[in-house]
Amino acid sequence: MIIGHQDENYACKRCITHILEEATYRNIKKENLYAYLWFTLRVLHKVGLLKKLKVDTSYKHFSLTSSRVDLHHLFNCVSFSKTPWITTFESFVPRYSELLVNIGDGRIAFPATGNLVKAMQALAADSCRKIIALSECTRNMQEDLIQLFPEYAEPIRRKLCCLYPPQRLYVDSFAAKRLSLDGPISFLFVGRDFFTKGGAELIKAFVRLVEEFHLPILLRIVSLLDAGNYANLVSRAEIAAVQKTIDEAPWIEYHRELPNQDVIDLMLQSHVGILPSWAETFGYSVLEFQATGCPVITTDVRAFPEINSNEVGYLIEVPKNDHGEGLYMTKPQRDVMARIIQQGIETAVGKIFLDRSEVASKGERAIARVRKWHDPAAYAETMRGIYHEALR
Secondary structure: OEEEEOOOOHHHHHHOOOOOOOOEEEEOHHHEHHHHHHHHHHHHHHOOOOOOOOHHHHHEEOEOOOOOOOEEEEEOOEEOOOOOEEEEEOOOOOOOHHHHOOHHHOOOOOOOOHHHHHHHHHHHOOOEEEEEEOOHHHHHHHHHHHOOOHHHHHHHHHHEEEOOOOOOOOOOOHHHHOOOOOOOEEEEEEOOOOOOOOHHHHHHHHHHHHHOOOOOEEEEEEOOOOOOOOOOOOOHHHHHHHHHHHHHOOOEEEEOOOOHHHHHHHHHOOOEEEEOOOOOOOOHHHHHHHHOOOOEEEEOOOOHHHHOOOOOOEEEOOOEOOOOOEOOOOHHHHHHHHHHHHHHHHHHHHHHHHOOHHHHHHHHHHHHHHHHHOOHHHHHHHHHHHHHHHOO
């Protein structure tokens, strides 16, 4: 069985490539017409010949050559080729600009464009064999979308399913980490888009907890400290203030970037993970934290309530729309979101120091939930069944 894929990014590696030992995985990006078109559009945009760059082209696939694979398995993409194909997605497919316009308000809004209709036709066509949502939240978003296209809704719905990503365990128990609960409690934040993932609120909360309440805390941060481009708006002054705190605070250990294995090693050395995101499509690092026996402090946006809870971690309830997206489109909404996240972090950390044994008990339950819901062998068996059914 030869599976074609067109990405080498982290999500593709987690969900698509090298899942089945008996399969051969082949990168087909160079055979994709839209990959060349997307490259051309980016060049034109960079030199100023194209004012607005729409992401739509990057989420399309059409093979320039006769297929050298049995099946295409794409990520967030729609294929217009005749080769049987499957797509795994994190928000909705097609992931076009028209659908992103009002998503923050909880509405999937779009003009009646031929672009969208053609994508729906491709999803409903026989060559599309399966549409795999990363979470139930994602599947519900797709259900809402296809209801707007009644002509194609039923054939698309029959192919739609939810399959959580696999996650291997790094420890079998919290005790295996050999961490003392008597001294400082170590927290770890991992995320490229620091501010989108609640980094500013994290710093403010921890400064207060250390300076006012004198809690013995070690905060490790692995991040480029990027501001992101769509969740919360951050001023240069705010970024500079956060950077200054990170540089000067003796209780903060900062790493700009680390290989994944080094990040896993830090998780194994940490008591608690923290990812208080304003916006998040899934949150793979939450699974990695749990697989290393770390309870995690998160918000409850998007898929977080499906992979985290107060039983295995700490969940901060924030204002959300019907799709589980955090409400941050206006300044008053952003002010409320920032305040709730900061208070939620302070409350969760306070609970930990009131009863340190919670770290171990929740860490044990986090390991158990990964074992139950994200077992790599079970994921592979499900994917094997999907592939065999697709190739009948």
